[in-house]
Amino acid sequence: MKKNDLYSKEEKFFQDKNKIYSAQSVKQIVYSTDARDFGQVAKSVPCQDACPAKTNIPGYIRTIFEKRYGRAYEINRIANIMPGVLGRICSRPCESACRHGEPDNGRSVGICHLKRSCADLKPSSHRIIEGLYASTGKKVAVVGSGPAGLAAAHDLAILGHEVVLFESMEKPGGMLMYGIPEFRLPRDLLMLEIKNILRLGIKLKTNMAIGPDISLSRLQEDYDAVALATGCVSPRKLGIPGEDFENVHNGLDFMKAVNEGKKPFAGEKVAVIGAGFTAVDCARSAVRLGGKDVSINIRKTFEYMRVDETEKYEAQLEGIKTYSLIQPSKIIGHNNKVTAVEFLRTRMEKTDRPPYRISVPIENSELVVRVDSVIAALGQVSDVNIMPKELSGLDKKTNRTGIDGLFVAGDFATGSSDVISAIAGGRRCAGDIDEYLTGEKRRQKVVRLENHVTTDRPRSYDFISKVEMNTIDMEERLFLSTNEVETGYSDSQARQEAKRCYLCNLKYEIDPLACIYCSACIDVAPKDCIKMIKNVFVNPDGTYGGYEETRDWNKVVSIAIDNTNCIRCGQCLAVCPMDCISVTKTELIEIDT
Amino acid sequence: MMPDNDHYVVIGNGPAGNHAAATLREKDKDARITIISDECVPYYYKPRLTGFIANEIRREKLFVSSWGSYKEQNIRIRLGQEVEKIDPDSKVLFLQHMEKINYTKLIIASGSRARLLPSMSRYADCLKFITSYTDVMEHKEAIRKANDFFIFGGDLVAFKFLKMLVAMGKTVTILIYPGAFWPYNLSDDMLAQITQSLSKFDVGIIIKDNVESIDEQEGSVLVKTRKGIEKKVNMVFSFNGLSPNIDFAKGSGIDIDHGILVDEYLRTNIKSIYACGSCAQIYNPAVKSYTASIGWPNAVAQGNVAGLNLLGDHKVIESAGRKYFDLEGVKIKTTWWDDIDDES
Numbered sequence: 001m002k003k004n005d006l007y008s009k010e011e012k013f014f015q016d017k018n019k020i021y022s023a024q025s026v027k028q029i030v031y032s033t034d035a036r037d038f039g040q041v042a043k044s045v046p047c048q049d050a051c052p053a054k055t056n057i058p059g060y061i062r063t064i065f066e067k068r069y070g071r072a073y074e075i076n077r078i079a080n081i082m083p084g085v086l087g088r089i090c091s092r093p094c095e096s097a098c099r100h101g102e103p104d105n106g107r108s109v110g111i112c113h114l115k116r117s118c119a120d121l122k123p124s125s126h127r128i129i130e131g132l133y134a135s136t137g138k139k140v141a142v143v144g145s146g147p148a149g150l151a152a153a154h155d156l157a158i159l160g161h162e163v164v165l166f167e168s169m170e171k172p173g174g175m176l177m178y179g180i181p182e183f184r185l186p187r188d189l190l191m192l193e194i195k196n197i198l199r200l201g202i203k204l205k206t207n208m209a210i211g212p213d214i215s216l217s218r219l220q221e222d223y224d225a226v227a228l229a230t231g232c233v234s235p236r237k238l239g240i241p242g243e244d245f246e247n248v249h250n251g252l253d254f255m256k257a258v259n260e261g262k263k264p265f266a267g268e269k270v271a272v273i274g275a276g277f278t279a280v281d282c283a284r285s286a287v288r289l290g291g292k293d294v295s296i297n298i299r300k301t302f303e304y305m306r307v308d309e310t311e312k313y314e315a316q317l318e319g320i321k322t323y324s325l326i327q328p329s330k331i332i333g334h335n336n337k338v339t340a341v342e343f344l345r346t347r348m349e350k351t352d353r354p355p356y357r358i359s360v361p362i363e364n365s366e367l368v369v370r371v372d373s374v375i376a377a378l379g380q381v382s383d384v385n386i387m388p389k390e391l392s393g394l395d396k397k398t399n400r401t402g403i404d405g406l407f408v409a410g411d412f413a414t415g416s417s418d419v420i421s422a423i424a425g426g427r428r429c430a431g432d433i434d435e436y437l438t439g440e441k442r443r444q445k446v447v448r449l450e451n452h453v454t455t456d457r458p459r460s461y462d463f464i465s466k467v468e469m470n471t472i473d474m475e476e477r478l479f480l481s482t483n484e485v486e487t488g489y490s491d492s493q494a495r496q497e498a499k500r501c502y503l504c505n506l507k508y509e510i511d512p513l514a515c516i517y518c519s520a521c522i523d524v525a526p527k528d529c530i531k532m533i534k535n536v537f538v539n540p541d542g543t544y545g546g547y548e549e550t551r552d553w554n555k556v557v558s559i560a561i562d563n564t565n566c567i568r569c570g571q572c573l574a575v576c577p578m579d580c581i582s583v584t585k586t587e588l589i590e591i592d593t
Numbered sequence: 594m595m596p597d598n599d600h601y602v603v604i605g606n607g608p609a610g611n612h613a614a615a616t617l618r619e620k621d622k623d624a625r626i627t628i629i630s631d632e633c634v635p636y637y638y639k640p641r642l643t644g645f646i647a648n649e650i651r652r653e654k655l656f657v658s659s660w661g662s663y664k665e666q667n668i669r670i671r672l673g674q675e676v677e678k679i680d681p682d683s684k685v686l687f688l689q690h691m692e693k694i695n696y697t698k699l700i701i702a703s704g705s706r707a708r709l710l711p712s713m714s715r716y717a718d719c720l721k722f723i724t725s726y727t728d729v730m731e732h733k734e735a736i737r738k739a740n741d742f743f744i745f746g747g748d749l750v751a752f753k754f755l756k757m758l759v760a761m762g763k764t765v766t767i768l769i770y771p772g773a774f775w776p777y778n779l780s781d782d783m784l785a786q787i788t789q790s791l792s793k794f795d796v797g798i799i800i801k802d803n804v805e806s807i808d809e810q811e812g813s814v815l816v817k818t819r820k821g822i823e824k825k826v827n828m829v830f831s832f833n834g835l836s837p838n839i840d841f842a843k844g845s846g847i848d849i850d851h852g853i854l855v856d857e858y859l860r861t862n863i864k865s866i867y868a869c870g871s872c873a874q875i876y877n878p879a880v881k882s883y884t885a886s887i888g889w890p891n892a893v894a895q896g897n898v899a900g901l902n903l904l905g906d907h908k909v910i911e912s913a914g915r916k917y918f919d920l921e922g923v924k925i926k927t928t929w930w931d932d933i934d935d936e937s
Contacts, residue, residue: 103677104689301850303843317712324850325883345881348848348862357848365881468715473803473819528691 008458030449031591037447039543041588044563045504047111050097052424054588055079057094058505061114062456065498067491070126073118077128078590080423081151082193085176087116088185088486091277091418092308099502099567107466109501116486117494119189128196133160138437141166141223143210146174147419148410149229150197151426152433156227157200159434159442164223165202168209172198174231176419178256181281182482183288220405225433227399229409229426232380232416238273242331243376245338251278251377258285267372268292271341273328274377275299276306277418282375283320288481294320295369299327299346299359310469314485318474327361331374340370382412399429400436407433441593448587455570455583456503462569467497502568507584512558514580521559521572521581529565530572532556599624600695601903602686604676604841605702606630607639608889609870609896611658613700616900618666626668627694629686631675634726635660640889642729643750643757646736655726676703679845681863700899701842701853701861701868702892705835710770713745713831716807719814720745720831723754732828739763739827743816745804746770747779747787749887751832759794766797766824768804770833797824835887837872850874854883857909859899867903869895875910 042049047057060075076083092112095101101108138161142153145167153163171177172194176185198204210216210230219226235250237243247265251274257264266289272282275298286294296315298305301324305312315322330342345365351358399407409429410422417425435441470487477485489497510521510530522530534555537545547560561572561581573581601617603610606628614628636658644650663670675689679699686694707722722728742758744751747769758765769787771779779787784800791798805817807829816824837852847861848854853868855861856876861868870892874883886895898908 301848301854303849313712347876348854350862362881465717466714468712 028451032447032449033444034447035542036544037449037586038445038588039539039541040507040563041447041505041586042543044507044566045586045588046097046099046564047094047109047504048588050093051079052093052421053079053427054424055094055115056505056587056589057111058501058503059587060118061109061111061498061501062503064114064117064494065501067495069118069122069494072114073122073126074129076115076118080420081154081197081427082147082423083115084119084189084193085185086420086423087112087114087119088189089176089180089277090115090420091306093420095308099504100500105567106462110466110469110497113467113469113489114494114497117489120488121491121494130158130200132158132200133442135162136160136438138162138224139164139222140225140227140433140437141219142227142229142409143216143219144168144174144229144231144410144412145172145194145204145206146229146231146410146422147176148231148412148422148426148429149174149227150194151423152227152229152409152430153202153426154197154200155427155430156433157197157202159430161224161434161437163200163202165198165204166208166210166214166219167204167206168213168230170206172204172206178259179252179278179281181255181258181285183284183477183485184281186482186484216406220403223405224437225405225407227407227409227429227433228412229422229429230382230412231422232382232411234381235376236378236381238328238331238376238378240328240330242333242338245331245333246336247338247373248331249282249373249375251282251375252380254282254375254377255285258289263289265373266291266375269369269371270294270373270375271328271369271371272296272375272377274375274379275304276377276379277311278379279375279377280307280311280315280320282377283315284318285481286373286375287318287320288478296320296322297326297328297343298322298324300348300357301325304357314471318477325359327359328374329361329366332368338371338374340368341374342366342368379416380411381416399425399432405436407436443590444593445588445590448585448589450585450587452506452583452585455506455568455573457499457568457570459569459571461499462502462567464496464500466500467493504563504566504568505586506568507563507586508561508566508568508572509582509584510559510561511580511582512560514578515559516578517553517556517559518577519559520575520577521561524571524575526569526571527565527567529562529567531560531562533558533560536560599697601626601698601700602694602696603628603700603702604630604686605700605704605838605870605872606632606636606670606672607702607704607870608636608657608892609704609899610700610702611636612893612896613702613867613869613900613903614668614896615666616897617904618668620901620904626666627671627696628663628668629671629674629676629688629694631673632725632727633673635663635670635672637726638889639725642723642726643753646723646729646733647757647761648737676841678841679847679866681846681866684865698865698903699867700896700903701839701866701872702870702896702899703838703841703872705837705871705887707831708834708836709831710833713804713833716804716829719807719809719829721828722831723750724835735828737761741813741824741826741828742766743814743824743826743829744768744832745816745829746832746834748832748834751830752791754830754832755791755796756794759796766799766826767791768799768802768818770803835871839872850883852885858902858907859895859910860902865903867899869899878909 056075060072063072073083080086090112094111095108098108140156140161140163142149143166145165153165157163235252254264266286270286270291272279279296283294283296325346326343327346328341329344332340344361346359346361348357349360407429410425411417471485476483531547531549533547534550534557535548539545601624603614614626617626635656637655641650641655677687677689684696707724721732742763742765744767788798802818802820805819808815813825814829847863852872852874855868855873859867859869871887874885877884898910901908
């Protein structure tokens with residue numbers, strides 16, 4: 001198929017119009033550090049703002065639409081380093097923020113599935129692009145090769161530092177390798193993306209644990225800076241009688257054993273305790289180990305489950321039941337082996353401090369459930385034993401500790417979070433270490449503003465149904481427990497889903513000096529997005545707040561587009577008789593200072 | 594501006610909502626009472642919808658209330674208006690058309706809607722549902738004209754609908770999905786019993802299979818199953834249980850599990866907000882757990898109690914739902930905790 005045949009007449013019109021305009025105004029690009037522009041991007045591009053790594057989501061979705069999968073992969077990699085991995089296991093805060101998911105707009109865009117399609121569909125000859133800085137001659141030790149450690153090592157290597165990555169396990173990847181089941185994250189893909197990072201000259205030393213194999217003080221002596229990114233690996237305990245019976249597993253150890261190819265005992269009746277991704281992973285793994293009656297038991301309500309709807313659904317599809325408002329009070333055993341769990345029912349109660357709603361057990365509401373095994377997946381905390389005792393407070397803003405040259409990154413610093421937050425944390429830490437080593441801030445965030453003349457999409461795209469992810473059936477899932485459940489989008493599915501993105505990175509503005517206040521734009525707007533205003537509030541940080549609206553024409557100072565409500569349909573642009581509505585492409589990027 | 598008099602707002606125009614509103618009016622002659630419904634018709638009997646499709650019941654017989662009866666009771670009825678969110682702090686409802694409504698006390702009786710299985714969402718355009726008057730009006734003529742039907746699922750309405758189609762002389766194939774009575778999965782024994790019960794009707798029954806694809810083809814629909822069965826039909830209906838209509842309450846601070854959590858007095862965790870009917874999950878002190886309830890009589894009883902308690906009474910809802918439903922001879926429990934109790 002010729003490339004031109006990919007586009008409809010309407011789409012070609014948009015492309016040609018933009019091309020002509022770009023040629024005429026090649027210099028009309030501005031790099032802004034104005035707080036108002038940062039504020040505008042944060043408010044108007046909610047998916048990007050919700051992403052801890054600030055991935056340019058509309059940017060890569062647009063390039064997917066253009067069938068430039070390699071470019072889309074690189075746009076991702078700039079921010080999140082491992083698009084193939086994250087496209088499978090990210091917790092997707094972006095999708096919760098997506099404007100397409102707001103009331104009356106349908107369902108949020110499948111951002112994560114699209115991210116995965118960049119990795120799946122990029123050409124085999126795709127070239128990775130890294131902008132390397134000259135060598136600094138500084139040496140940095142990064143301890144822990146999980147997402148935070150890998151991200152920190154990646155950025156430090158790019159910035160010209162010599163990086164050695166220490167890993168206590170046999171293989172790199174941390175929780176990605178040992179915590180997440182292979183049916184969600186294939187290991188060949190994980191290793192490929194880890195190798196892409198290591199290719200920057202990073203030395204990886206596996207089976208090297210702080211304490212038994214090398215001391216922290218030795219690292220401090222040998223390196224100009226040390227980053228601790230050992231994550232959260234100490235499991236939270238149930239704290240109830242019977243916890244030490246045989247076949248009572250903690251979630252992380254259970255998943256580690258599964259991922260090492262061992263077959264921990266699950267039995268037929270399995271009770272998983274916990275409400276997060278690890279709990280769901282444990283339950284789904286238990287099904288693959290032969291569990292016939294597997295349940296997830298949560299203390300609060302379904303609302304408080306810390307997993308996305310897809311995971312909830314897949315668990316349900318695999319026959320896993322979820323019981324809410326219940327908490328274990330005792331584990332019952334015989335001959336030192338678990339035989340049952342005693343639960344108490346719970347109810348929700350208010351508290352004055354976060355999290356404001358807690359579950360409390362109901363007295364005399366005991367119920368006993370017979371089980372063959374229990375998996376407690378209550379989350380993890382960081383292992384602070386590896387930190388020197390004299391360590392003083394941690395400055396979370398700079399990732400510095402009280403000890404000169406010692407930094408902390410990712411979950412180890414913040415407590416248990418998710419992969420994308422850990423990657424963002426690792427990258428932030430690398431920036432702080434670089435500043436410490438070079439004495440200067442070498443990179444800064446700016447807002448790139450470029451004139452654009454069209455909406456890039458017809459209104460009909462707003463009504464396209466969400467493209468569901470393809471999955472394998474139950475037989476294939478159980479035939480080989482490592483078979484990946486999700487199989488990705490095809491090229492046509494990816495393009496179809498990409499069409500749904502509103503492209504919120506396009507900023508619409510009305511020029512008040514050219515506007516004749518005809519209100520034609522207000523008449524055609526499908527949302528409450530064009531407003532008659534008498535004032536614009538300014539926040540203390542210099543960003544714009546909301547608009548003060550008025551219906552009194554005598555008080556109107558401008559007609560303004562509210563980009564937080566705008567769905568970029570372009571109706572206003574089409575009807576404006578004065579051509580006073582402009583479109584500007586906004587991108588949050590990092591440049592040299 | 595808050596209203597001078599009390600303004601009681603009821604979300605939902607079904608049996609729970611109407612009985613709540615009627616109780617409120619009976620006990621408080623002066624208050625403003627408003628019922629808000631996203632449907633566009635007065636209060637009607639849902640159980641009669643299948644009879645209406647089969648022309649056994651005339652349209653007029655569907656309705657419990659006429660327009661005049663709301664006026665007689667001085668209850669304002671606002672139809673075709675969808676509540677988008679609730680702000681309990683300022684006691685304001687936000688309607689989808691951007692109107693704000695102040696209330697002093699609120700009863701949520703928003704009922705349930707057909708559950709669309711996530712695996713079926715890609716075929717949503719091909720699937721038809723029969724849970725409301727609007728659904729019926731949309732499909733009634735098409736059902737009469739069509740000859741071949743495919744039913745996917747197997748909840749209570751499914752079998753009622755199936756029998757209606759058979760009585761109308763239609764050709765019907767049903768794929769019984771074991772999870773249709775979610776969260777309860779039908780066991781093999783139950784499936785066998787249901788199949789046996791349906792065998793007296795002239796219908797195609799498919800079990801232990803699933804839908805592979807549904808494609809619309811020039812006025813007909815081709816359904817393929819995973820085991821290779823292909824059926825070319827005129828219409829495909831999905832009956833996989835109900836999901837409470839509670840999206841508008843999410844994020845408002847009201848406790849939600851499957852439905853809106855209420856205590857035995859039908860109070861939510863937010864003062865001045867009550868919930869009743871199939872959108873609520875009611876605390877049952879006898880089993881010390883929350884139970885869902887379905888069915889017209891339950892909704893009526895709960896509506897009455899919610900109305901009384903909102904006005905200061907302290908009535909405990911006596912039956913927090915029928916414990917069992919009869920699904921073609923198979924008893925299905927409506928509260929899944931009972932399974933655990935049985936084993937304890």
